[in-house]
Amino acid sequence: MEILLFYSVALVAVLSGFLVIRCQSPVNSALGLVNTFFCLAIFYVMLHAPFMAAIQIMVYAGAIMVLILFVIMLLNLGIEARKRYTHGIVWSALASLMVLFGTIYFLKRGRVTGAEGDLTAFQIESIGHTELIGRSMFTEFLLPFEIASILLLVAIVGAVVLAKKEV
């Protein structure tokens, strides 16, 4: 049952991903991307990570995509002249499929270690997923968290530098 759900959601995710690059209209592409994000959120739920799923939907599918759609509509981007590179799509699809099958074929030969972390499913249930994420983020991974803040600051600076008018 779970496997079936996984594969059907995965199929939808891949198809929406394909739509993102194939759609003629940017708005449709953006909607395809929203769809992909939703599929990913479902995966998080299946992995017992409801907080991640919520964040995924709120931040990516919600905030970011709305902004992107906003920009697209503001700029009034029409149908782009995309047809010039149709042969590129064929090649890319071929190459991607080869990478996919190659990877799967190769991975079949090995196996995962099965090593497990310190946290059991029971602990996650009892303490709560959100709290655990918060704890590790502000203890064990505090430094990467802070570095990520630099990363975001750089991104904001970048947005300002690239977008602001000449002063």
Place this chain on the structure above:
Amino acid sequence: MSLSDLLAMLPILILAFGATAILMAGAWYREPLPLLAGGIVTALLGALSAGLVTPPVPEIAGLFSAGGYARFYTILWSLLAAAGLMTGSRYIIEKRIGAGEYVSLVLYAAAGMALLSSATHLVGLFIALETFTLAFYILIASNRNCALAAEAGLKYLLLGAVATGFMAFGIALIYAASGSLVLPDAVMRLKAETGELQAWGLLGWGMILIAVGFKISLAPFHLWTPDVYQGAPAPVTGLLATGSKGAVVAALVGLLAMSGPVWNDLTDLVWLLAALTMLAGAFGALGQSNLKRLLAYSSVTHMGTLLVGVLCQTSEGFAATTFYVVVYVVTSLGAFAVIASLADGRGEPMTFDQWRGLGYRHPVRCGVLVLLLLSLAGLPATAGFMAKFAVFHAALQSGYIGLLMIGILASVISFAFYLRVTMLLFQPDEKASSWHQGSVFEHTVLAVCSSAVLVLGLFPGLLFGLIRQILP
């Protein structure tokens, strides 16, 4: 995070906080020169603190090393940031780019590079890599009046995103195979599993190698290099060609030196990459008639040679690679600094037509350029020769004769295009026009780079001794 962790991170903290402070100052105070000076002082302070303050702990939060190797590269990248700010000074003033933003981006990038070179954890590795790459996307496109720059920034961003995808996938695979993200640990567990890297881990390393291949432009992942180098402003190209590549190589060397020979299964692949890269760079450069594109291909060849040193996986190979990184950084930075120092209202001199006969108009700087080009070519008695020799020597001792032959062949071919530029500079040409005289900052960078090339060429023992001590 304890106080001793913070103390060990002091250089990074100085760079990051200094960058933030300058960014804030820039919001109210728009004079570029004080901001630049502040940035340079911050970068030098970072280098100084890395050199003088002995870290109380060997590792910071289990993510980054604080050992001699990490400090060595922290110093190098801080100095690089200072040099980048010096060469970029005139550029941002003339193009009216916000000094606060530029300075802070360069300093953030330096912090990211320093973190990357000292990463011992895959999360640390990933996030440090992304930090400085993001800064570079913006720096490349910072001149908004130049369409080429915007195109270059976009290309680097999009392809960089693809590379990031490979990187993340690779890290995930390694985690799945070993159950650990701490690097020596992850590799040890993989080895314990089957005695060698098992399929998942191998694939993970392969994917990481592709991402690395993009960042340091190994063939066939190098195609972006000439376009981006050409489009980006020369001071930024100088940083991009040296720091962003050097830091990745440094991380690779650090990881491999710590975790022992993990690449035995990857040897064939790396061998092929190295050979392909050296030849693609050498042949690619021959047809170029634009100095920046030529230098891009030259950097491709050099990365191939560097990979030979990494491939050896012996302490000698690592020492040679580290030496090579330093030499390459100094030389390449100097070459781009020459271009930057000549730039004026017309832009930068790029095509060979613009360079013809410049040796008579600007003899000193063109002389410096010739010296740097000869060092890149590997003329004996320059630093470039020593670096190549050390790498080839390591390859010989590890028995990579075929690669050695290809390396020599690539060097022989690359001599042709470096000398072509040399000849070009000193061809009498009445039409040769004068370019900018250059600022004091730029001349300082050039003086430092060219003297470093000579000193390292004549007395490489100074640096080799240091490198032997610090290699993990």
Place this chain on the structure above:
Amino acid sequence: MYDKLWLIPFFPLVGSIINGLLGKRFIKNEKIIGAIGTGAIFLSFLVSCKFFYQLVNDSVKIHETVVASWMSVGNLQVDWGFLLDPLSAVMLMVVCGVGSLIHLYSIGYMHGEEGFYRFFCYMNLFAFSMLMLVLGNNALVMFVGWEGVGLCSYLLIGYYFEKQSAGDAAKKAFVMNRVGDFGFLLGLFTIFWTLGSKHGVWTINFVEISEKAHLLSGDMILGAGVTTVATLCFFLGATGKSAQLPLFTWLPDAMEGPTPVSALIHAATMVTAGVYMIGRMNVLFAMSPTTMMVVAVVGALTAIFAATIGFAQNDIKRVLAYSTVSQLGFMFVAMGVGAFTAGIFHLMTHAFFKACLFLGSGSVIHAMHHALHHAHLSDDAQDMRNMGGLRKKMPITWATFGISCLAISGLPFFSGFFSKDEILWWTFASTRGSKVVWVIVVVAAFMTAFYMFRCLYMTFYGEQKTNPKAKDHVHESPWVITLPLVVLAGLATVGGFVGIPHVIDVAHIGNKLDQFLAPVFHHSQQLHNIEAHGTASTEIILMIFSVVVALVGIGVATMMYLKNPDMPAKFTAKFSKLHRWVFNKWYVDEAYDVLFVNTTKKLGIFCWRGFDVNVIDGIVNGLAKLIGAISTALRHTQTGQFHNYALTMVFGTVVMLAIFILN
């Protein structure tokens, strides 16, 4: 005692830096620039003399000094070290001595040129590199010099950038030298690797390699002896640098450079670096009879081949260039048959007379150029057909040129006689010698005498064929040009007496050069049983024979180029009885012309046009085209479209996966 050796290359380096940095803006004055350049090399010469004298009186003949440690990579320690032994001492004297004279000459010759400071900067840089090459105590320091002289040669050939041909010539020299350098490096790595990995001796020091070379005797690589493979690679390096078959065609083209450059770099010093290198590694070469044979055969073929081409040239510098190639062939023959001393001896005497010839030709060209310029004519100042009869106008040049021609032809008691004779004797009688090679070399010697006198007669004798307008403006050159000529001519005359062969040594002076060089060469010669054995009478007969051959060559040239033009007319007018005889004589000449001159001319032209231009240039150009084609093909991948780049990345991934799966 010998720790100040570094001074020798130091002076030219300083001179080069001063002239290079300050010459254009601050010094400007030609006299000062010239004085700095010449003074620098002359100081080196003085220091060299001091060390040479010291070494002659020293009982220990091999001295190494280390100035500084260069690097230690793993178990390899390389120093900035210098090696003074008789071999490098002789080379030092030649390089500094001849170099000083040519620098002095250049002050006059380059007078008024635009890049005067640049010229002296390069020349001093060249002298520095050449001295590093000669003095280096290990292969890396030698390689520093090896690359340095190549670079300077490249820069100086292309000195007249504005001429397309100069640029092409520089390119050609560059490509061919790179092929040679590739060989040199391969040979070096082979020796280094085998000695290190098989015998634990990681070294590139010449003295150590010579001491440990015997360890290599049993080693095989690629189905052949290691020494054979390595020395063949080294020899490839030598053919590039010393312009031997098949990599010789760059040298005649290199004459596009200013004449002092031709004299210093492309006659006296740099091109002999290959010979010197073989001398330096004589222990390795002696271990491989195969390589020695190849060296001798290639040398002999080059000697005769270049000589035939010399027949067909009318450009005075090209004649000398082919003559240089041919004489280098003689030196390689000497190295190949184990006559190392003779090879170095010929290197030395050749430096004297060939430098003198080149400088003489430069003096002529200089005078012609000025005369033609004065008369506003654009005739070729280097074409011998525009010359003739210059003997009266330029007596000093004529005399020195003539003496050098006598020397190169090998007339008794001129320097060339001793060295060439020693080579011929060894080729005939050495255990590594060969009679066939000897025959070839003798024919080449005959041709040498012939075309050198042809050149002499066409330039200095007969009627002046210069355009009448320019005729009277041809004058003797100033003293800075003639002084070096006189000194070199003097050396070309007496320089041979340092190596008097035993059989004619009536005064029992002894073969000084042989004794001096013995510490370098005798060990390997004894070890591998290389010696010339034969009776004294054979040697004397051969000696007389070679002199006769040279005289016949000169005689034929005299008949054809000196006597012929006016002899028939005179005879017909004065002695009508003898008319018939003269007529017959003329027939003989005609027949000779048809049989000999025309055929050899055709052969020469064929060799030059057909082989040199088509085949060799074809190969070189083909190689360049191939590389260009690959480069163009690669450029097509550079579309500028980022999705193509991304696609390439993905394909790269596919290949990676394929490699993984196949493993």
